[in-house]
Amino acid sequence: xxxxxxxxxxxxxxxxxxxxxxxxxxxxxxxxxxxYLKVIGREGLADGLFAExxxxxxxxxHREVFRGARVLLAGENFxxxxxxxxxxxxxxxxxxxxxxSPSFADIFRINAxxxxxxxxxxxxxxxxxxxxxxxQDPESEIAIDLETSTLTxxxxxxIRFDIDPFARRCLLEGIDQLGYLLxxxxxxxxxxxxxxPWTDTRxxxxxxx
Amino acid sequence: xMPEPDPMLDDAAAAPxxxxxxxWRRHLVTEPAEAGIPSTLxxxxxxxxEVTSPQAFAELERRGLEVRCPGRAVxxxxxxxxxxxxxxxxxxxxIDPRGADQLDRLETNCTRHGIPLFALGDERQGxxxxxxxxxxxxxxxxxxxxxxxxxxTHGAFGALAFGIGSSEVTHVLATQCLLQQRxxxxxxxxxxxxxxxxxxxxxxxxxIGQTGIDGGAGHVIEYTGQAIRDLDMEGRMTVCNxxxxxxxxAGLIAPDETTFAYLDxxxxxxxxxxxxxxxxxxLHTDPGAVFDRRIVLDASAIEPMITWGTNPGMxxxxxxxxPLASSFDPKSLPTVEKAWDYMAVQPGEALLGRAVDVVFVGxxxxxxxxxxxxxxxxxxxxxVAAGVEMLVVPGSQAVRRQAxxxxxxxxxxxxxxxxxxxxxSMCLAMNGDRLAPGQLAVSTTNRNFEGRQGAGGxxxxxxxxxxxxSAVAGHVADPREML
Ligand code: SF4
Numbered sequence: 001x002x003x004x005x006x007x008x009x010x011x012x013x014x015x016x017x018x019x020x021x022x023x024x025x026x027x028x029x030x031x032x033x034x035x036y037l038k039v040i041g042r043e044g045l046a047d048g049l050f051a052e053x054x055x056x057x058x059x060x061x062h063r064e065v066f067r068g069a070r071v072l073l074a075g076e077n078f079x080x081x082x083x084x085x086x087x088x089x090x091x092x093x094x095x096x097x098x099x100x101s102p103s104f105a106d107i108f109r110i111n112a113x114x115x116x117x118x119x120x121x122x123x124x125x126x127x128x129x130x131x132x133x134x135x136q137d138p139e140s141e142i143a144i145d146l147e148t149s150t151l152t153x154x155x156x157x158x159i160r161f162d163i164d165p166f167a168r169r170c171l172l173e174g175i176d177q178l179g180y181l182l183x184x185x186x187x188x189x190x191x192x193x194x195x196x197p198w199t200d201t202r203x204x205x206x207x208x209x
Numbered sequence: 210x211m212p213e214p215d216p217m218l219d220d221a222a223a224a225p226x227x228x229x230x231x232x233w234r235r236h237l238v239t240e241p242a243e244a245g246i247p248s249t250l251x252x253x254x255x256x257x258x259e260v261t262s263p264q265a266f267a268e269l270e271r272r273g274l275e276v277r278c279p280g281r282a283v284x285x286x287x288x289x290x291x292x293x294x295x296x297x298x299x300x301x302x303x304i305d306p307r308g309a310d311q312l313d314r315l316e317t318n319c320t321r322h323g324i325p326l327f328a329l330g331d332e333r334q335g336x337x338x339x340x341x342x343x344x345x346x347x348x349x350x351x352x353x354x355x356x357x358x359x360x361x362t363h364g365a366f367g368a369l370a371f372g373i374g375s376s377e378v379t380h381v382l383a384t385q386c387l388l389q390q391r392x393x394x395x396x397x398x399x400x401x402x403x404x405x406x407x408x409x410x411x412x413x414x415x416x417i418g419q420t421g422i423d424g425g426a427g428h429v430i431e432y433t434g435q436a437i438r439d440l441d442m443e444g445r446m447t448v449c450n451x452x453x454x455x456x457x458x459a460g461l462i463a464p465d466e467t468t469f470a471y472l473d474x475x476x477x478x479x480x481x482x483x484x485x486x487x488x489x490x491x492l493h494t495d496p497g498a499v500f501d502r503r504i505v506l507d508a509s510a511i512e513p514m515i516t517w518g519t520n521p522g523m524x525x526x527x528x529x530x531x532p533l534a535s536s537f538d539p540k541s542l543p544t545v546e547k548a549w550d551y552m553a554v555q556p557g558e559a560l561l562g563r564a565v566d567v568v569f570v571g572x573x574x575x576x577x578x579x580x581x582x583x584x585x586x587x588x589x590x591x592x593v594a595a596g597v598e599m600l601v602v603p604g605s606q607a608v609r610r611q612a613x614x615x616x617x618x619x620x621x622x623x624x625x626x627x628x629x630x631x632x633x634s635m636c637l638a639m640n641g642d643r644l645a646p647g648q649l650a651v652s653t654t655n656r657n658f659e660g661r662q663g664a665g666g667x668x669x670x671x672x673x674x675x676x677x678x679s680a681v682a683g684h685v686a687d688p689r690e691m692l
Contacts, residue, residue: 006272024544025422025520029658034637038289038307040263040314042375052660075544077423080456080520081658082637083358084261085374106426106458107358111374124540164390165245177376178272181384184239184249188277188386191238191251198348198479200280201254201325 008176009116013145014097016070020134021050021060022127026074027081028108032090045090065138073130074101079108088112098144100151102127113167114177120144120151120161129153146172225495228463229394229429232369232492236352238386247388253351253368255381256337257284257324259311260639261356265378266318274383279323281385283346286312286329287336289639292602292629305641322382335605335631338362338573342446343607345475349464349489354381359573359655360459361452365445366472367464367492369429372453392458393501395428396494399436401509406689408583409444410575410653410672412436413451414514414524416506422522425457428501431494432462436508442471443577450574451655454521463493513688516657516670517560518548523657527675527687531558551659552667560669560685567650568599568626568680569662570673572636575653576604578611580673585617587677587691588624594683599626600642602634626680638663651679 036048053059060066072091078101079087088111091099098118109119122130133140133154143152146168150158170177226234238249262284269276276282289308312329319326327333333340338359341347347363353370354360356378363370373387380387397416403409417424430452432445440448445462452460469486472478479485512526523545525532533556537545549556570576570584581603593599601621603609609631612618618628635642636654644650644666653676654661657668671679674688681691 022543023547024541025522027520027656027658029637029656029661033660033664034639035664037260037639038305038311040310041267042264052664077426077456080422081358081453081656083356083372083374085264085356085376103423103426105423105456107372107374111376114374114376166247166388166390177388178268178380178383181249181380181386181388182274184384184386187238187249188251188384192385195235195251197253197281198481198485199346199477201283201346201477202280202323 006176006179008174009114009171010174011097011116011118011146011171013143013147014070015141015143017066017139017141018071018073018100018130018134019060019066019069020073020131022073022075022131024075025077025080028079028084028087029081031079031087032084036090037084037086042086042089044093045086046093048086049090049094063138068095070095070097071142071144072096072099073127073134074099076102078104079112080105083107083111085111085115088115088117092117100127100130113164113171116171118144118146118171120163122151122161126159225498227394227494227498227500228367228431228461228492229369230498232350232352233391235350236369247390249386250352250389252354252381252385252387253281254341254346254353255282256341256353256355256357256360257282257315257378258287258337258355258357259315260288261375262318262378263311263314264375265356265382266322268376268379269382276322276324276382277385282324282382283341284315284319284324284326285334285337285340286315286327288633288637290329290632291640292632292634292642294628294630308640332606335607336573336576336633338450339576339604339608342366342442343475343605345472345478348472348479348485349468350492354387358453359450361457362446362450362573364449364452364460365442365462366468367461367489369459369461371459393428395425395430395457396500396503397430397432398503398505399432399434399508400505401436401507402439403436403508403511406513406674406692407511408672408674409440409447411511411514412508413448414516414521414670415511417451417455417522418514418524419504419506420455422454422520423456425452425455428457429459429461430455430457431500432460433494437462438465441579442467443579446577447574451521454655464489513672513675515560515675515685516668517552517554518545519551519657519659520548521655521657521670523548524670527671527685528561529559531556531560533557561687563649563685565597565651565679565684566648567644568593568597568676569602569635569650569652569654570676571600571602571604571634572654573604574655575673576602576608578608580653581608581612581617582615584673584677585620587674587681587688588626589620591624591681593625593680597680597683599680600629600635601626602629603631605631635662637661651676651685
């Protein structure tokens with residue numbers, strides 16, 4: 001199969017209501033509990049998204065006004081813990097396309113961006129401002145534009161955000177990261193010629209002494 | 210085959226480097242052409258398990274790609290495997306067909322791509338982060354990845370080891386490389402000696418208590434200082450294992466004679482042993498090398514630690530009290546209140562004496578022989594209290610055999626604990642071993658997240674000594690009183 005047929009995730013811009021979930025240190029076990037990891041595919045994980053928290057009828061995700069919202073406003077250090085890529089898969093499957101937070105856990109951020117779920121790092125004051133905005137009017141919409149790396153508030157104020165420049169380029173241009181790596185084949189082969197392994201996992205083993 | 214000497218490791222004239230720098234530079238396939246472009250980093254060893262690999266293999270097949278280096282990969286079954294004695298693969302099928310599907314899929318994928326697999330029933334099977342080191346696959350100076358955040362464990366050998374997502378598992382299968390932004394470095398320097406009753410687990414819980422669970426974000430931690438040097442390899446693995454709970458990309462400890470003695474004679478240890486050791490001796494941070502950040506701790510001040518909340522940073526000495534609201538930044542209070550609530554603890558309250566339902570000794574943090582020996586030492590001649598269920602789950606079949614050779618299983622069984630087959634078990638409750646809602650466990654695992662050990666279950670993280678002491682007492686107990 002040629003690389004051209006590979007659909008790399010893309011992100012340009014969106015406009016959406018914002019679902020506030022302001023607990024800090026939300027771990028990926030909360031985003032998708034282990035019971036939902038017994039799958040061999042990556043589709044249909046929306047059921048597992050915040051599965052335990054959603055048992056509570058008061059859970060913010062049940063509010064009618066947020067149905068179909070594509071932006072999650074999260075607390076600090078979102079996505080800590082397990083490396084399960086099922087976490088961004090579940091968020092995407094549920095309908096989210098972007099998460100705003102003062103900070104993300106490293107592995108979650110990498111996994112999310114690889115799948116086209118935008119992780120937007122925002123300052124705490126902006127986080128507070130957005131909370132107030134949603135409290136006053138849950139129907140408020142914000143816009144996110146990746147090309148200009150800006151977030152636009154309902155009053156038209158634009159705020160720039162930082163994002164990994166390589167991830168940004170890949171999402172804007174639809175660059176397939178595995179394809180990008182595969183094109184380095186000759187450099188990898190050159191590297192391997194100088195760095196043979198100590199150990200071949202498939203070789204017969206020496207007896208343990 | 211033997212690697213050529215690496216000029217970057219041997220060049221005494223080069224600027225002083227950290228251990229991280231040396232391993233990083235040695236594995237760069239391409240340097241970034243411009244700022245913001247990631248480096249291409251070569252991966253020496255790729256570990257696989259059943260939960261995070263099926264989607265990665267499926268993507269490989271979808272693209273018609275082959276595994277570039279099957280000889281640099283190893284797979285095991287650990288997360289959804291049964292641990293009840295005598296329950297084999299067929300038993301699991303009945304209990305949970307979805308878990309069995311994952312195991313079957315791993316077997317098919319490994320056979321198809323020529324990747325060695327230590328399946329259920331294989332004497333080398335066990336938790337991925339236990340078997341890598343015990344087979345000698347994990348070696349100093351390597352880059353090691355796995356679709357599992359506790360890959361940081363392998364850093365105990367001076368290997369740069371970190372967890373990746375399933376998309377990256379595909380990248381490594383297809384190219385043996387990863388696109389990586391260079392992390393920063395953090396030195397955690399631990400002076401002094403651990404006191405009686407305080408272990409590597411208490412040390413790392415104290416470190417995380419100090420850094421916070423995101424204090425290591427974006428960083429690779431190198432642990433240095435006398436207290437680290439004094440740890441055996443299993444203690445070093447416990448420390449590096451929980452680096453991810455400080456938010457770090459990886460944890461590292463420079464290899465030394467303790468490391469070499471551990472690896473000597475292991476199945477996959479290099480055959481050109483003397484040359485290997487010679488090259489490994491260069492793997493240390495040079496005098497004068499600078500870390501981006503540094504923190505210093507005194508090991509002698511560390512007491513046995515327990516957690517009171519729902520993340521590994523919410524910890525305190527076992528004899529302490531749950532911190533008051535006034536000790537937190539007001540902005541984190543909603544999160545703290547949620548944790549008090551979930552754990553049913555009150556600020557200012559002591560947890561010593563709180564009744565315990567389950568005691569779990571196991572997981573890639575504390576399921577090695579020395580962990581089981583510590584638990585057995587406490588249980589010897591004592592009984593697990595009535596009403597407490599205690600599970601002892603060895604990290605691997607090899608650990609299980611070694612423990613049985615030493616008669617540890619008899620100590621556990623005589624005390625009324627359960628002696629299980631190897632696997633992750635109740636660490637993440639995917640295999641049927643789980644807490645019931647509302648139950649409280651003292652657990653030697655690494656994550657006390659809400660529901661981690663079963664929906665509604667509550668977890669107190671602790672060392673094997675504290676866990677065993679609590680099993681005997683029937684409530685949270687200080688092991689120093691029983692040693
Ligand atoms: S023992 Fe627990 S933390 Fe370790 S690999 Fe298994 S599930 Fe993950």
